Amino acid sequence: MKTKYSIIAALALVAVPLSAQETYQDTKLVDSELNGTARYVGMGGAMEALGADISTIGSNPAGIGLFRSSQVSLSGGFVAQKDATTSPSFGGINARIDGNKTNASFDQVGLVYAFRTSQSSFLNFAFNYHKSRNFDQILTAGGVLNKASQNKLTAMKYPYGTDYNWNGVDANYSALLTPIMNEENKQVGLDYLNGTEYLFGQYQKGYIGEYDFNISGNLNDRVFLGLTVGLRDVNYRSNSYYTENLEQNAMAESWEDLRIDGQGFDLKAGVIFRPVETSPFRIGLYVNTPTWYDLTLSSANDVTMTDAAGSLDKGQKADYDYKVYTPWKFGVSLGHTLAGCLALGATYEYSDYGSIDNRINDDGYYDDWSYYFQQSSSDRTMNRHTKSTLKGVSTLKLGMEFKPMPEFSIRLGYNYMSPMFSENGFRDGSLESPGSAYATSTDYTNWKSTNRVTAGFGYQMKKFFVDLAYQYSQTDGDFYPFMSYVANSASSPDNCIADGVKVSNKRNQMLVTLGYRF
Template identity: 50%
Template sequence: MNIKAITAVMLASAAAVQMQAQSEVPAVGDSYDAAALSTEDLNGTARYVGMGGAMDALGADISTIGTNPAGIGLFRKGQVSTSFGFVNLQDAASFANANKTNVSFDQIGVVLSTRTGVSSFLNFGFNYHKSRNFNQILTAAAKLNGSSQSLQTTLKDMNGLLNKNSLAYSQLDDIYLGNLLLQEDPDTHEKYVVGYGGDMYDFNRATSGYIGNYDINISGNIKNRLYLGLTIGISDVHYKDYSEYYETLQPNQDHIDGVLISDQHNISGTGFNIKAGAIFRPIEESPFRIGLSVATPTFYKLTTENYTTIGSNVDKSAASEDFRFNTPWKFGISLGHTIGNQIALGAVYEYADYGSCDMRTIDDAYYDYYDGYHENSSSEFYMNQLTKKNLKGVSTIKLGGEFRPDKSFAIRLGYNHVTPMFNKGAVRDQTIDSPGVYYASTTDYTNWGATDRITAGVGFTFDKFRFDLAYQYSQRNGDFYPFMSYYSADYIDADNVRQTEVNECSPVSVSDKRHQVLCTLSYSF
């Protein structure tokens, strides 16, 4: 970067106050935040993971507390268990302080079982498990052929979207205008916006954090044929990502070689949901059973924080705001069957419409002397409309089996297929009039495809103790875009010719492949 660019960067701190002063606008996330916060990994006890999570109708595993609460009703003894292991990111390149392999504490819980009749039980359960592990390293690089991230800001200006009263004016637009694109004619002192074409880009992001779920359950059975359960869940979000986006620019009159944008993005907060489930045996003489489950949206209150720099170590924008977010409803149907004491087979189908995710702005908040804190929120119309276009209904199929050649030893296999969440043509639109754009300090997005998981495991029983070990391999592929393709409105140039400025961006194929090894130690009482 030349002297002119460095000088512009040094002026950034003076403009930082301007961005912070605008933070009275209600915050909200976008479609890609919704995708990250709504989805779950396959995680829990090693037995549950080893069978691919296909235990909703089989029950008697504490991990079903969060999928089909009636599964806790099949316990006949109390049990305490804890799970831990590690996750390895295959093919990930080193970046920042991120590690390819991370140790993970995944689950701890207890079930209390009380007999209430000859064949009836009333059970209570509590379980913590990590439903989402955000650890990921994503890298991408490609030619730009004249397009650029900063050119998007230029074209938004040409299309009249950079009015300071417009929510299509983003933090990143402000960074570029304050440090690179907004220039002044030395003779007339009139300010104008320039555009720089990009030659190529290099992108790196390290994501970390998790969503922890705390579930409280009550469940039981009626005549050992109908099992009912209810779970109240609390979710705790800890999401962090750090990214660096470097563009090499095409030769230009200002002799600027390239631009580096560094961004730290955090999301934290809590939410709650309610899950209900039932399992029944349609034939009294048969162990075959059918499970049904439903989960309300998780109602989140979240805080988003951005710390963004251009060049080296100069804060250009920093903002922290609260918003609300509701995940979609989730429905499940499951089948389970056992053959003697040796074989257990399970199948689960789940469905959730992620296009119905609800981003909400906090309109006002106040304290009442008598009733305490009050808050009103409303759906963010334009961002939710974009989410409906970007995201769709997702089907999850889980299959699993367990074979016990001996009562003290078990072998397990499982498989998952999760259909794609993103519609074809999904885009992180930086031009809609929404707080989700206003608080944007990055422009990249990835449209992930289907997820496939293969699992295997073994279990050992020693009197009242059990040790389970599971392995999981998961893979998904996606298309990465450093910014959306965008075009200016038609205009007449100096030669009286109608022109359209084009800022097109082609995707780069990326993948997320990971290996997990999980151990569970449990004790029955």
């Protein structure tokens, strides 16, 4: 018999007060990118001990305490995904993906006000906006389906006395597939069609904007302390198209339109100290609290099945509010300068992505205008899935800056982020969780490690300065059109197994920062 969530999903997928998110959507909220000022990016982000760059406000706030003068800065550029294709094809399937391979981006604007409190101490205040996540991405994938398909997965999940739950895609297919009736004229299943090949295309866009407010200072030029309060603004958009060639010369097509909007806030605290008074060598330590997100998701899915007799179409919508609490982040960094012309930095960060807390809004009340949620509770089912699917992520940042002359700087950097997904992780669309029941797509990608290589230079003209940076990043992964279903044995004809295909996200970024010191 269907559980309560599968009944709701199959009937309407309309807005309800009990809602939560699912693991693969969560990763969009915690996977920060290397972005900020061109100096910070050019050095691979390895400035959490060197400080004196406004981008450290979002990682180690103590870095703002190293400013000796006030400044204002503005950064922007463009991001390009030159290897992406907007006209993918596989076998006999062709598609057209709307989206731009190159997009302009406004990345940072900030102000630092440095106030001297004594001969060797400062109290500094700062505000900075930066784009911590740029969602612009085109993703395409195609592969062979060996007796598997989306509609077969729906049929396999049809509750023959099992507890498998349905989502929005299943709800659409259940209305399009032919029911299987028993001798008593009761439905006992759904007739399905095996697939032969598939094609997927997705265009994502939007951003997470981070607004940071900082107070920091130093004690006798030996110990630097900082605290940052951060506000975040989430704007995520995704349009995807999925199509399958099926047996009997049939075809299935699925479209999804997805929006995530919301706000969050967090706290960041850090310290930088010089253990030897006569040496510029510095050590930085910092901690970032979870970001407490309050979010709204709006999505729609439409499925069309076509054969020689014609086409049938069915659509679903989902609108819900939920909360996600991201994991804590901890960092340690080293910084050193030599002969006043060479700066070296190294940073290590760790965050346990498996500890993401998916939360269900509950205990709300209505007034004359809208619905308010007062409390939320952890979605234990989804959190167990998150813990088994995601793992601890380490980030290593290395950077150097060389000044052949006082007004000119050359920078190089390297940034590495370990994989967040377990090798056997998958998007489980059968969980008894609203995060699964209200899903309007089935695809997922297990992204692997991210490697970033950066370079840049800067030039200072009295109180004005300009910095340029280039960043190349690459993340490879395994794409799956839907979760696999394994019946009683590995050789069962009822198996619905989708093999992964290799995909890659290669991005090029050009960034310029203009600034003025006063």
